[in-house]
Amino acid sequence: GLAFFSSGEDRQFPPSEFRVDDTTITVEAPLWQDVYVFAELKLLTREANATGFQFGELYVEFEGLGKPWGSPDALNFRAGSINIPFGEEYLLRGPVENPLISHSLSDIWGPDEGMEIYGTLGAWHYVVAVQNGGISQLHDFNSDKALTARVGWDPPGWLHLSASAMRTGRIATVSPVT
Numbered sequence: 068g069l070a071f072f073s074s075g076e077d078r079q080f081p082p083s084e085f086r087v088d089d090t091t092i093t094v095e096a097p098l099w100q101d102v103y104v105f106a107e108l109k110l111l112t113r114e115a116n117a118t119g120f121q122f123g124e125l126y127v128e129f130e131g132l133g134k135p136w137g138s139p140d141a142l143n144f145r146a147g148s149i150n151i152p153f154g155e156e157y158l159l160r161g162p163v164e165n166p167l168i169s170h171s172l173s174d175i176w177g178p179d180e181g182m183e184i185y186g187t188l189g190a191w192h193y194v195v196a197v198q199n200g201g202i203s204q205l206h207d208f209n210s211d212k213a214l215t216a217r218v219g220w221d222p223p224g225w226l227h228l229s230a231s232a233m234r235t236g237r238i239a240t241v242s243p244v245t
Contacts, residue, residue, distance in 0.1 A: 087111055091123065101131045124148055124178050133186065146182040151175055152194040152217050153231045175233065179213065192219045200236040211236035 073083035090110040097103050107123035126147030133141035150157045153175040181198030193216070200213030213236045219229035 093123075098127070101129065103128045103130070122148065122178070124150055138186075138188065140187040142184060142186045144182065144184050148178045148180050149183055149196065149198070150178055151198065151213075151233075152183060152185070152196050152215050153233050154217070155219075155229055180207070181212070190221050190223075192221070193217065209237050 068088040070086050070088040071083065072080035072086060074080045089112055091107050092110065093105070093107040095103055095105045104127055106125045109121040109123045111118055112121065124147070126145045126149050129144045131139040132143060133139050157176050179198040179200065181196055183194055183196035183198075185194040186192065196213075196215045198213045198215070199207040200211065213234065215231070215233045217229060217231040219227065221227050
């Protein structure tokens with residue numbers, strides 16, 4: 068997306084500027100029935116101050132695991148580098164999908180290695196993830212994991228409600244000194 072940002076002197080964009088916003092190359096491909104691989108390469112993110120490549124999500128997804136119980140959407144599984152499923156905004160990151168001009172205040176976002184289960188049961192939907200909990204995509208410097216859960220309810224009509232909770236675990240961003 069191409070965006071024009073303008074704000075006051077004490078805000079993020081004091082000089083007005085045009086920006087190429089969230090430029091991403093994504094590939095999603097079926098491996099076999101109900102199994103997919105997803106990969107993204109971020110060329111430029113809104114949060115970056117310089118151009119450069121960054122790996123985004125890279126995972127294998129198993130959909131429809133609830134079929135044996137007659138509810139194919141009730142259970143799905145992802146493993147790999149997945150976005151932290153906190154809040155609603157992680158589902159609508161790009162400038163085309165996200166109706167907000169900027170990201171929300173509680174925007175806990177980014178890819179982290181781990182796994183998640185998610186699904187829909189009637190008007191209810193859920194996500195539960197166990198992830199490394201650090202910022203490095205190459206190493207996890209401790210064995211404590213982050214736990215994230217989100218539950219939502221979409222009754223008939225225009226109303227959408229959700230709640231998220233997260234336990235980050237012990238965060239270590241560098242190798243421990245021995």
